[in-house]
Amino acid sequence: MRIAVDAMGGDRAPCEVVKGTIDAAKVYPRDEFILVGDETAIKLELGAAGARKRNLRIIHAPEMVGMEESPVKALRSKQGTSIAVAIETIAKGEADAVVSAGHTGATVAAACLGLKRLKGCVRPGIAVCLPTLEDRFIVICDAGANIAAKPIHLFQYGVMARVFAANVLEVEDPSIGLLNVGTEEGKGTDLVKEAYNLLKDSSLNFIGNMEGRDIATGAADICVCEGFVGNIILKLSEGLAMSLMKTIGEECTKGPWTQLGLALSKPALRSIKDRIDFSEYGGAPLLGIDGVIIVSHGSSNAKAITSAIRESLKFVSSDVNRKIEAELAKHARHPATHAAE
Amino acid sequence: MRIAVDAMGGDRAPCEVVKGTIDAAKVYPRDEFILVGDETAIKLELGAAGARKRNLRIIHAPEMVGMEESPVKALRSKQGTSIAVAIETIAKGEADAVVSAGHTGATVAAACLGLKRLKGCVRPGIAVCLPTLEDRFIVICDAGANIAAKPIHLFQYGVMARVFAANVLEVEDPSIGLLNVGTEEGKGTDLVKEAYNLLKDSSLNFIGNMEGRDIATGAADICVCEGFVGNIILKLSEGLAMSLMKTIGEECTKGPWTQLGLALSKPALRSIKDRIDFSEYGGAPLLGIDGVIIVSHGSSNAKAITSAIRESLKFVSSDVNRKIEAELAKHARHPATHAAE
Numbered sequence: 001m002r003i004a005v006d007a008m009g010g011d012r013a014p015c016e017v018v019k020g021t022i023d024a025a026k027v028y029p030r031d032e033f034i035l036v037g038d039e040t041a042i043k044l045e046l047g048a049a050g051a052r053k054r055n056l057r058i059i060h061a062p063e064m065v066g067m068e069e070s071p072v073k074a075l076r077s078k079q080g081t082s083i084a085v086a087i088e089t090i091a092k093g094e095a096d097a098v099v100s101a102g103h104t105g106a107t108v109a110a111a112c113l114g115l116k117r118l119k120g121c122v123r124p125g126i127a128v129c130l131p132t133l134e135d136r137f138i139v140i141c142d143a144g145a146n147i148a149a150k151p152i153h154l155f156q157y158g159v160m161a162r163v164f165a166a167n168v169l170e171v172e173d174p175s176i177g178l179l180n181v182g183t184e185e186g187k188g189t190d191l192v193k194e195a196y197n198l199l200k201d202s203s204l205n206f207i208g209n210m211e212g213r214d215i216a217t218g219a220a221d222i223c224v225c226e227g228f229v230g231n232i233i234l235k236l237s238e239g240l241a242m243s244l245m246k247t248i249g250e251e252c253t254k255g256p257w258t259q260l261g262l263a264l265s266k267p268a269l270r271s272i273k274d275r276i277d278f279s280e281y282g283g284a285p286l287l288g289i290d291g292v293i294i295v296s297h298g299s300s301n302a303k304a305i306t307s308a309i310r311e312s313l314k315f316v317s318s319d320v321n322r323k324i325e326a327e328l329a330k331h332a333r334h335p336a337t338h339a340a341e
Numbered sequence: 342m343r344i345a346v347d348a349m350g351g352d353r354a355p356c357e358v359v360k361g362t363i364d365a366a367k368v369y370p371r372d373e374f375i376l377v378g379d380e381t382a383i384k385l386e387l388g389a390a391g392a393r394k395r396n397l398r399i400i401h402a403p404e405m406v407g408m409e410e411s412p413v414k415a416l417r418s419k420q421g422t423s424i425a426v427a428i429e430t431i432a433k434g435e436a437d438a439v440v441s442a443g444h445t446g447a448t449v450a451a452a453c454l455g456l457k458r459l460k461g462c463v464r465p466g467i468a469v470c471l472p473t474l475e476d477r478f479i480v481i482c483d484a485g486a487n488i489a490a491k492p493i494h495l496f497q498y499g500v501m502a503r504v505f506a507a508n509v510l511e512v513e514d515p516s517i518g519l520l521n522v523g524t525e526e527g528k529g530t531d532l533v534k535e536a537y538n539l540l541k542d543s544s545l546n547f548i549g550n551m552e553g554r555d556i557a558t559g560a561a562d563i564c565v566c567e568g569f570v571g572n573i574i575l576k577l578s579e580g581l582a583m584s585l586m587k588t589i590g591e592e593c594t595k596g597p598w599t600q601l602g603l604a605l606s607k608p609a610l611r612s613i614k615d616r617i618d619f620s621e622y623g624g625a626p627l628l629g630i631d632g633v634i635i636v637s638h639g640s641s642n643a644k645a646i647t648s649a650i651r652e653s654l655k656f657v658s659s660d661v662n663r664k665i666e667a668e669l670a671k672h673a674r675h676p677a678t679h680a681a682e
Contacts, residue, residue: 132584147522148531181488181569182446213580215580216580217584232574236554237581243473247613260605262606267599271592
């Protein structure tokens with residue numbers, strides 16, 4: 001398999017991105033890795049790491065999309081941004097997947113501009129694995145690719161995220177919950193009410209509505225929601241978890257006994273911190289695009305990049321996109337789905 | 342002042358609600374407290390607590406709205422639910438405020454059916470104080486009274502929550518953030534883009550867009566959002582905080598050293614737990630209704646009820662509603678506000 005990595009994307013690019021790719025190239029010697037970005041900068045990083053891997057090559061891209069830029073504007077005005085060139089490698093058949101820790105909006109925009117949607121998919125969505133502290137994940141879909149969704153989009157997020165969860169995360173018969181303000185049927189906005197009916201009338205493993213608190217406990221394997229809400233959930237969870245760990249650290253240094261207590265509890269607290277460190281996790285696939293696009297956390301370190309690459313390999317080798325198309329076709333035959341389209 | 346308390350509302354009603362009201366009656370001997378609900382049940386609780394307070398009386402209400410009921414249906418089909426009778430005491434001029442830990446939807450519906458809106462208010466919203474771990478609160482408005490908002494609603498939530506924060510929470514010149522998927526201007530759905538313009542063109546202390554992660558750090562004093570999102574935020578924050586504290590407890594019992602560590606850190610961890618224990622906090626006002634309605638957490642204990650009553654007294658004595666009307670009138674004269682109405 002051939003994985004293109006956006007070497008310029010992310011807060012710690014190119015250094016950590018290149019390192020993570022080198023590590024992946026070592027672990028997967030039969031696969032090929034393409035670092036896309038400023039050739040000089042990448043070569044410097046490769047030199048610093050002393051890496052001369054046969055399965056590692058560079059494609060030069062002179063520009064990049066900055067975190068503060070409007071993605072669509074940047075992609076239109078700049079020729080040869082690293083993310084657009086990376087996406088192009090898929091379009092040209094030179095790569096099977098793209099991994100990027102850069103501007104999520106730019107990755108989504110570049111993918112939508114440069115590649116086709118999967119057959120039957122109305123709108124792509126991002127599926128993010130959120131740690132739940134119950135030793136399991138919950139997949140949030142959509143996490144922000146499509147901020148204003150329609151009922152059919154939410155329904156298809158359920159279909160697509162299920163294929164991802166079953167094949168890449170290896171969850172058996174993944175259950176789907178619909179994020180809402182209450183668990184009872186008939187709750188919520190018109191959007192969620194209509195999505196509820198589509199999901200209920202399908203053969204998907206739909207558990208009904210779920211509330212905000214059910215995300216933390218992992219009440220379902222997949223939580224379907226509009227991109228606006230998904231984005232808020234993700235950032236709030238991350239912010240809360242980080243603040244709480246910081247506060248625990250501060251509280252525990254307030255007296256000598258609590259300081260000792262903290263020192264003794266450190267392994268336990270570190271294990272929790274690792275569990276909720278979002279930058280440690282691999283990546284989030286952009287589902288619904290005919291190409292494998294893995295969005296990695298902006299603050300990804302080398303380990304997170306390697307792990308996102310591992311996920312992209314699994315996504316490609318499991319042929320997830322063809323399975324998504326088959327599932328979309330299966331559920332598109334459902335009368336309720338047709339009615340909503 | 343005269344405070345009506347919905348004695349049947351909440352997971353621990355009537356026991357904890359009655360206890361909390363008795364405590365308030367002791368602390369505020371010059372104010373009058375009306376317990377609304379099943380007379381026999383309330384009398385039993387009063388008897389158990391040995392309370393014979395002069396400033397405590399009962400108004401009988403034979404019915405109640407269950408947590409699983411559709412609030413509007415229940416209010417229409419049942420005559421004399423405790424929340425409707427409590428709201429009636431305001432309409433009849435027998436009470437200045439209502440405190441309820443019951444079904445939030447029922448409280449909102451009963452208030453909207455039984456009382457007028459404040460002059461100039463387009464749609465009422467709930468303002469909830471969320472602890473931020475930075476030793477300060479953030480007021481989320483709307484937390485779920487109005488799940489599908491329009492730009493003018495979001496704008497007015499900012500106006501109303503500011504009056505509440507300044508007068509009841511005693512925050513100086515409270516700042517307002519608009520919840521969005523990014524901090525840059527121009528981000529988000531049409532709803533938030535339009536609300537952004539209304540807030541930006543006003544004389545309110547508007548700091549711009551805020552993201553999910555900014556809630557946890559308390560980047561603004563007030564976070565304005567649609568009720569659907571506000572409800573999710575609230576329940577997610579609570580769920581996450583509780584799961585995390587539970588996990589810390591579990592992790593720390595895994596070995597003898599970490600057990601000792603936990604024992605030593607206990608005061609620190611308990612202080613954090615108290616800070617994030619949502620049921621300990623007072624109540625959330627329903628802003629925009631001509632009457633003081635304080636919604637308390639469903640799992641409120643006696644302490645939380647007393648604290649919600651304290652808040653209602655402060656709300657009434659600060660004449661917050663008249664101040665909200667004055668502010669709404671002031672900002673209604675703003676051309677941008679008119680354009681959006």
